[in-house]
Amino acid sequence: MSSSVYVTGVGMTKFARMPDRSFEEMGREAVRAALKDANIERSAVQEVFCGSALTGRSMGQRVLRDFGMTGLPITNVENACASGSTAVREAATAIRAGRCDVALVLGIDQLSRLGGGTIPGVETDIDPNLGMVMPAVYAMRARRYMHEYGMTREDLAEVAVKAHAAGKHNPYAQFRNEVTVEDVLASRMIADPFTLMMCCPTGDGAAAAILMSPQAARVRGADKIRIVGSSLQSGIYKTGHRDMVHSELTKRTAKLAYEEAGIGPEDVDIAEMHDAFTIAELMYYEALGFCAGGDAVSLLRSGRTRITGDICVNPSGGLLCRGHPVGATGLAQICESVWQLRGDAGPRQVDKPRVALTHCTGGGVSGLDHGSCAVNILVT
């Protein structure tokens, strides 16, 4: 797939606990913002792609009915934490195949009403039923990483401190407060070594993007930011020794996206990555190729992944601070990437980024590394 797909508008709700709002209403707020940002009418949209893990049947149809956007082809996709990113990939492919020129991509979830942050799933999900819910899974990874590479609790806390230092400038973030290593360590214990602030919060929200073919973007003078790589992979089942601290899935998915984009990790200026727990960000530094295996703590300590650094990770505040309404996260990452690439990110603006990478992974299914991982690469 060589031809590019342009992202010409983005928009999102604030992420927060909003049990008193309907998810449909949140979805419409995000869609309205994305249409306005793209400066197009509702009638310009030709196809709709929706990602959600929890909202249930016919999500897109529900959201758009009361918005007057009926009659369109609507495709609802689900891939757990990668639902939104998967929707982006399907939309980009539909445009590349010539099926449409202007697509709306929407991600929504509402954990405050529809379910929590663990993976409940079906009766046959043996691992979570035995207690291996997500905080436990990542806690074991963190323990192993401490054992292997001498990482400390303070390092784990520092990831959250960094997330808040950027996210406090993000008007859409669930949290806007600065925190210290002491604050993080003093927060309630969740799954040793994770305290509360080392885990992403339960929250709600929606985010959207308008994707266009080169022709459609050009005619609107909106051919600025392109998706040049978009990959999706699922986990591999392994018996025998399991490497807990190196994510084979993220590494494999990123490799495909880099190849498609014709770039390498050294070209990435900003990365919105799946820091569901603080250890996740460190693991994914390595899996995305930003440093060698075991060097994540050094990279963190170097300050290079802060908003002032040359590989800024999670300028939005990431899942830890901006929040993680599952299906909305992939689109929120696209929003942040576009704002950063445009130079519109205000006080959290990174210095002239050219290449942004988004990364979502999740949906653990018993015995798999993870269910789904999706990586998108955007350039200006």
Place this chain on the structure above:
Amino acid sequence: MSSSVYVTGVGMTKFARMPDRSFEEMGREAVRAALKDANIERSAVQEVFCGSALTGRSMGQRVLRDFGMTGLPITNVENACASGSTAVREAATAIRAGRCDVALVLGIDQLSRLGGGTIPGVETDIDPNLGMVMPAVYAMRARRYMHEYGMTREDLAEVAVKAHAAGKHNPYAQFRNEVTVEDVLASRMIADPFTLMMCCPTGDGAAAAILMSPQAARVRGADKIRIVGSSLQSGIYKTGHRDMVHSELTKRTAKLAYEEAGIGPEDVDIAEMHDAFTIAELMYYEALGFCAGGDAVSLLRSGRTRITGDICVNPSGGLLCRGHPVGATGLAQICESVWQLRGDAGPRQVDKPRVALTHCTGGGVSGLDHGSCAVNILVT
């Protein structure tokens, strides 16, 4: 989208109430059958698309994990009754865009364990909460059709009789019995004018297809049956007078598929259509263009839609007799189309069909005609 996509293998489970089986196991049975039919190894599959309305998160990942098909890009899609057909369309588009050459498409649902045949949905689903569940919706359409066009209860029963006359020969059908108009009318009343046998049953099952690019199909000598049209649309919200007996949604969706295929309704030899209730088949005769508005009963009485007729409708037995495990139905329709186009349908074989149309519609969302409608056209 001009280049064709080939269907080179199909397979399905028997449709039945199977509360003692897992949906994952049913899915694997269908996948195994489709791979065998396509005469390919599991390793030949490059992408997977799964349609389901009820199985919840990461369905494809769950099914394939224990089948050794891990590590692939898996995209789970949901569009209520059109979930399976939507998955077919996404797979076909991915192939056309050059994203892959060999895709597995899978549809599964298990109503006996995961939910019933009504549309429960969310709190804001006003219509079903007021009693407008699917049997009631279609019963009102039937009543109106009787009023407008003089259709009788016997005509409604005749659709079920025709479905069983074909489906009794289908080894995968939920029912294999012949029924008479008297049997149908004597069965338990569900929603006047529908008796039990005028409603599709609650059931479980899975169906799968292997789709290939022209190159991949040609190298295997499997370039026989092509998808030449694939459309998806959603309902339009209308205030004021609502036409209950003519499906604007199906008409609009079919028009797009016919245009893409470059054919008209007069070219269709067999149609697998969404006869969730007997009135549905009659309404969709008209919406798919097989007869003019109000002429459906005449068409039924003419015998032209039987397996011996020139526009055979539902040789598989349709939803009424073969069954309707929601997400599996779109793929079961592809299975039947392929068997018929190949001449492999045994005692229910239609005389040398060249063009097959599949039609799924459903997912009513308050005030919409229907949530989703998908039409695929296959030719040999």
